[in-house]
Amino acid sequence: MDAGRSSRGRAGRLRETWAWPTTSLLGGLGEAARERLLEAGVPVRHPAERILMRESDRTDFVLILLDGVVKATGRTEDGRDALLAVRMGGDLVGELAALDASPRSATVTTVGPVAARRLTRAEFLGCVRRDARLADAVNRSIVAKLRTANTHRVNFTGCDVATRLARVLHHLTMTYGERVGAGAVIHWPITQPELATLCGAAEPSVHKALRRLRALGAVSTGYRSIRVEDLALLHSVAYPEP
Template sequence: MDDSRDRTGAATGRTRPGTATVVPFERGPFAGLGADDLRTLHGLGTRRVYAHNEALMIEGEPGDRVVVLLTGWVKVVAATEDGGEALLAVRQPGELVGELAVLDGEPRSASVLAVRTSTTREIGAAAFLDYLADRPAAALALQRSVTRKLRLATRYRIDVGHGTGLARLARTLLILLDSCGVPTEQGLRIDIPLSHADLAALARLSAASVERSLRTLRDQGAVRTGYRGLVVRDRTPLAAAAGLALPTDRGGRS
């Protein structure tokens, strides 16, 4: 059993040894690895299930492991100076979390919370670093993944750091759409349970501004909101609201 903790730091005891769980690496950092590298990686660590809102990692803790998300979704949050909580990112199945603290040995800079029941494979820091040392292709893939995350974080700060509330919310929805949009009869549904407060945190807006902007986007026919979540009905007005040119290589997604 590993030393995974709940939000209070108490051991949960809900891990169990794993052997060769198939990890959905199609979107993850190790998608292009060869069969032998992947087989070895699949054999590392333990499998664990987290309940809704349970912490996978807590800000300030040591980086004792990395976590591969197998099912479910998680959000990355950090404490603010006023005692609040800033939503930094959402992560989907196949993605790796916790690698920065393992790589640099510094305390975790953010917490990671499950936003729905999530299954993970957790690999201890020493085992993961040994794996990278023995597998140059995996080390290079991780380096590229970390670089991509840093580039996306920079792009995200630029996209949501200026403009009207409507533009910032529209850009945030486009980012979410590309990472977790699921086709439905009504359009593309953002397949992660985000409250208006979560959207406000991601777009760096007030809850009132999010409400006004969603109302405008609904009136324009761009989105539909309801108990099943938020659906983007037409990407064109959403891109226009964001002040962005709509790319032509979306594979038919509208």
């Protein structure tokens, strides 16, 4: 399996094999275990803005993302959609419902075109039971998601909105961004309301914090897009020296 193609072609074609990030499930697996996993299920492709899983539904299939981006959202008590997480090529989606047969905990929607493999619950559990290395990788993937969620909560304690926003952008950049010179590009559209839910702040406060980051030269913004111009500067705002 050729995993050496690390960028899309000029036409933006989806890849089914590339150098997945080592922090992802596929990127962290050995080649043999990865190939065994990718033999399971069926290949699927979805267009942008397609709901793949819906919160509270009792579906239990699993998606192995090969390329593209999805977002996980949850419904708040006042009826808003809160952005909970972003997942990209190499990541596993929907494993909790497959493992415990409980309703979906979030709605998963494609941000752009997505290529994946879809496994039934039986196929996914069979893979995990037959392959100890894969089971260990899935467990570590789940633990990593829980640790990220805990860190997210701790990092926001006692912080103002500008600091919280800087920390969210820094995390997204380090996890999903592509380094370009002193900065980085986040290759998927994120709206300011979505940033507000990630920061746990009102939209006007996020607008003000973004203006501050732009004025400092840390980021630039466009229509549904954010570019980090100076990653070191953004880090200094996110994690100021005591």
